[in-house]
Amino acid sequence: MTSAAKLLRGKIAELVREYHAAAFPPQEFLPGQTPIPYAARVFDEDELLHLVDAALDFWLTAGRFAEEFERAFADLHGRRHAMLVNSGSSANLLAISALTSPALGDRRLLPGDEVITAASGFPTTVNPILQNQLVPVFIDTHIPTYNGDVTQLEAALSSRTRAVVMAHTLGNPFALDAVTDFCNRHRLWLVEDCCDALGSTYQGRLCGTFGDLATVSFYPAHHITMGEGGAVLCASPQLRRLVLSFRDWGRDCWCDPGKDNTCGRRFAWQLGDLPLGYDHKYIYAHVGYNLKATDLQAAVGVAQLKKLPAFVAARRRNFDRLYAGLRDLEELFILPESTPHAAPSWFGFPLALRSARARPGSATPPRQEDQHPAALRRQPGPSAGLPRRAAPPDRQAGKRRLRHDERVLARGLPRVDLGTDRLRRRGPARAAARVARPPRAPPCYSMIPR
Ligand SMILES: Cc1ncc(COP(=O)(O)O)c(C=O)c1O
Numbered sequence: 001m002t003s004a005a006k007l008l009r010g011k012i013a014e015l016v017r018e019y020h021a022a023a024f025p026p027q028e029f030l031p032g033q034t035p036i037p038y039a040a041r042v043f044d045e046d047e048l049l050h051l052v053d054a055a056l057d058f059w060l061t062a063g064r065f066a067e068e069f070e071r072a073f074a075d076l077h078g079r080r081h082a083m084l085v086n087s088g089s090s091a092n093l094l095a096i097s098a099l100t101s102p103a104l105g106d107r108r109l110l111p112g113d114e115v116i117t118a119a120s121g122f123p124t125t126v127n128p129i130l131q132n133q134l135v136p137v138f139i140d141t142h143i144p145t146y147n148g149d150v151t152q153l154e155a156a157l158s159s160r161t162r163a164v165v166m167a168h169t170l171g172n173p174f175a176l177d178a179v180t181d182f183c184n185r186h187r188l189w190l191v192e193d194c195c196d197a198l199g200s201t202y203q204g205r206l207c208g209t210f211g212d213l214a215t216v217s218f219y220p221a222h223h224i225t226m227g228e229g230g231a232v233l234c235a236s237p238q239l240r241r242l243v244l245s246f247r248d249w250g251r252d253c254w255c256d257p258g259k260d261n262t263c264g265r266r267f268a269w270q271l272g273d274l275p276l277g278y279d280h281k282y283i284y285a286h287v288g289y290n291l292k293a294t295d296l297q298a299a300v301g302v303a304q305l306k307k308l309p310a311f312v313a314a315r316r317r318n319f320d321r322l323y324a325g326l327r328d329l330e331e332l333f334i335l336p337e338s339t340p341h342a343a344p345s346w347f348g349f350p351l352a353l354r355s356a357r358a359r360p361g362s363a364t365p366p367r368q369e370d371q372h373p374a375a376l377r378r379q380p381g382p383s384a385g386l387p388r389r390a391a392p393p394d395r396q397a398g399k400r401r402l403r404h405d406e407r408v409l410a411r412g413l414p415r416v417d418l419g420t421d422r423l424r425r426r427g428p429a430r431a432a433a434r435v436a437r438p439p440r441a442p443p444c445y446s447m448i449p450r
Pocket residue numbers: 087088089090092121122124125167193195196217218219229230
């Protein structure tokens with residue numbers, strides 16, 4: 001960089017600081033008036049400085065900030081590898097797609113293989129199972145942890161089971177000792193969806209370090225943000241290479257953007273039916289995607305990651321405060337409980353009515369915009385229609401109905417329902433009955449306001 005360019009960067013940085021102070025002054029909080037969003041990005045001048053720094057590099061694709069972020073993120077987890085991607089949904093798609101690679105031999109996931117997953121959750125935990133022509137097998141929801149009920153794992157097992165893919169619901173770790181033991185005994189892959197659980201620990205160990213692969217989201221609602229963004233964590237160099245291949249168009253070559261011939265044999269490979277010496281940089285071994293993130297996103301992530309310990313502490317404080325405030329209402333509400341041995345870095349505060357009849361003023365639930373703080377409904381997995389349809393009925397955890405999942409759907413609070421107004425007017429009991437029979441053209445959408 002020329003000295004003139006350096007000088008100008010310094011001046012721009014000064015202006016960015018000034019701009020931040022002018023554009024984002026501290027907001028006065030007026031109890032009962034100031035809306036409290038259910039989640040929001042929390043940032044200061046550091047994020048803006050990083051973002052502008054990356055913009056002035058004008059590298060645009062993944063570069064020095066992506067490298068710094070991946071290193072720091074892997075180190076934080078004590079994992080060998082962290083691969084930056086453009087969303088948590090992409091991270092899930094890559095984690096599962098990687099397991100379908102022929103490079104994994106007899107452990108590769110094949111169409112029709114079964115993947116055990118939890119009934120309540122976010123759609124893009126389950127979607128990649130379907131997108132890879134695998135069969136999701138649902139275990140019911142455990143209340144009040146809202147995680148998959150691990151006592152149903154054995155009932156969900158069949159000769160076709162190859163993997164368990166589950167999210168730590170709203171930051172609450174699922175029973176990792178039971179799940180890892182189950183996976184080890186049956187030689188199953190474990191993918192931890194940690195999109196809601198960055199900073200959560202189980203038996204003192206960070207979530208994301210138990211599974212073969214783990215995924216994280218950096219969408220603004222999440223523990224740290226890059227706007228859009230996500231990551232895959234793993235310990236195995238082979239899984240890293242497979243994730244990168246599926247992320248980067250399916251390529252076989254593992255050189256970073258802008259680099260060539262790091263294998264030292266770029267023109268010496270003999271792969272498949274290709275002629276000897278075919279350029280390795282342009283050999284595509286998988287049916288891949290392009291799910292890379294940019295350096296601008298990574299630059300924001302580098303600044304956010306430094307704030308993670310404070311964010312986690314604030315989330316825990318907020319949870320404790322809400323819990324203490326709602327304790328008197330336990331007669332009405334099932335309050336959330338953390339999984340034994342877990343220290344959640346809470347993403348939200350799950351709440352359900354104890355009885356469908358206990359719904360106060362059930363005919364007129366609060367409107368989203370009237371709420372201080374804002375609340376959102378946890379969207380169900382199978383109840384939304386698509387996965388339930390995809391899973392053969394006899395593979396739903398030993399023919400059992402997903403009773404608790406239906407309960408979460410019917411009694412989760414609040415019923416600020418974006419698409420099922422009619423269900424609400426008919427009353428929760430009938431709504432529960434209705435969801436047991438999926439609608440003919442089932443919707444498959446998120447109810448989280450974005
Ligand atoms: C459990 C879980 N998995 C995956 C995702 C998807 O992450 P993203 O929004 O970054 O695609 C979310 C999003 O909130 C989530 O809650």
